[in-house]
Amino acid sequence: MFIGTLIIDLFIPESNSLKYKRQVVKSVKDKIKRNFNVGVAEDNTDKWQRTRIFVVGVNGSKLYLERVFSSVEKMVASFRNVELIDTSWEFF
Numbered sequence: 001m002f003i004g005t006l007i008i009d010l011f012i013p014e015s016n017s018l019k020y021k022r023q024v025v026k027s028v029k030d031k032i033k034r035n036f037n038v039g040v041a042e043d044n045t046d047k048w049q050r051t052r053i054f055v056v057g058v059n060g061s062k063l064y065l066e067r068v069f070s071s072v073e074k075m076v077a078s079f080r081n082v083e084l085i086d087t088s089w090e091f092f
Contacts, residue, residue, distance in 0.1 A: 004069060007052060008053045008086075009050070012025075012083075025042050032076070055069065
């Protein structure tokens with residue numbers, strides 16, 4: 001059994017308030033949850049234009065988790081209102 005974590009650092013260039021940031025982050029999180037069978041959480045920071053999203057998956061196959069995380073990265077990178085700064089994966 002493998003537990004995988006994906007950490008996504010995002011920049012939200014059009015954000016001018018925490019309210020707008022929350023709206024964008026909620027949309028990103030909801031789309032990840034809807035399309036993939038993973039857990040999603042946000043690191044709460046008071047920065048208007050930066051955020052970190054954590055994605056967690058559990059599966060018997062590490063290769064499956066790698067494919068899911070790769071797909072999540074591609075989907076998030078395709079969003080027009082956010083910029084993907086960095087990602088990192090860990091498996092346990």
